[in-house]
Amino acid sequence: GQNIDQPTEMTATEGAIVQINCTYQTSGFNGLFWYQQHAGEAPTFLSYNVLDGLEEKGRFSSFLSRSKGYSYLLLKELQMKDSASYLCAPMDSNYQLIWGAGTKLIIKP
Amino acid sequence: GAVVSQHPSWVICKSGTSVKIECRSLDFQATTMFWYRQFPKQSLMLMATSNEGSKATYEQGVEKDKFLINHASLTLSTLTVTSAHPEDSSFYICSAPPEREVGEQFFGPGTRLTVL
Numbered sequence: 001g002q003n004i005d006q007p008t009e010m011t012a013t014e015g016a017i018v019q020i021n022c023t024y025q026t027s028g029f030n031g032l033f034w035y036q037q038h039a040g041e042a043p044t045f046l047s048y049n050v051l052d053g054l055e056e057k058g059r060f061s062s063f064l065s066r067s068k069g070y071s072y073l074l075l076k077e078l079q080m081k082d083s084a085s086y087l088c089a090p091m092d093s094n095y096q097l098i099w100g101a102g103t104k105l106i107i108k109p
Numbered sequence: 110g111a112v113v114s115q116h117p118s119w120v121i122c123k124s125g126t127s128v129k130i131e132c133r134s135l136d137f138q139a140t141t142m143f144w145y146r147q148f149p150k151q152s153l154m155l156m157a158t159s160n161e162g163s164k165a166t167y168e169q170g171v172e173k174d175k176f177l178i179n180h181a182s183l184t185l186s187t188l189t190v191t192s193a194h195p196e197d198s199s200f201y202i203c204s205a206p207p208e209r210e211v212g213e214q215f216f217g218p219g220t221r222l223t224v225l
Binding site for chain 2 (some may be wrong): 033
């Protein structure tokens with residue numbers, strides 16, 4: 001079967017760094033996406049990894065290890081507006097995104 | 110980036126009525142659009158894949174006669190919730206992948222449906 005495993009909730013302090021881990025099992029693999037979703041809003045695209053390694057984009061970085069079925073999203077210099085849910089979504093062999101429940105990130109001053 | 114719009118943003122209706130939700134790709138063509146439903150604090154649930162010029166593909170457990178999907182053009186897909194009931198109250202989101210690009214889906218802003 002297909003499965004996504006992320007922590008349900010994490011708390012971090014403004015200005016700090018946080019790493020959100022994701023492990024996955026899919027039928028085939030065509031890359032992995034990270035999306036941000038604020039409460040009551042649709043998801044917005046953050047990153048896409050298809051090869052192993054780290055992709056850096058400003059304050060956000062995403063890492064992928066295909067052999068381990070593992071990815072993480074790293075957020076630096078946390079801001080209050082980063083409080084949101086972060087969704088790890090691998091793409092299966094049919095190019096369909098597999099969604100988990102996401103990680104709710106709470107930023108405290 | 111590509112833009113997907115959804116209309117209406119929110120709707121309140123009486124039980125038994127039908128509600129139509131539109132999803133438009135504004136600056137690209139989308140032969141495929143996806144319809145999701147999301148209940149509070151739960152993951153996105155794919156309801157169906159809308160295909161331009163052909164029938165939609167529904168996920169297991171989604172009633173195709175209740176959730177009518179029409180993808181009449183390369184920029185417009187509609188979802189009609191027929192005979193809505195309170196349990197249909199949810200956040201409905203559409204998304205579309207740009208042509209010839211792997212994967213990234215652009216999401217519409219979502220439609221909050223409340224059935225009284």
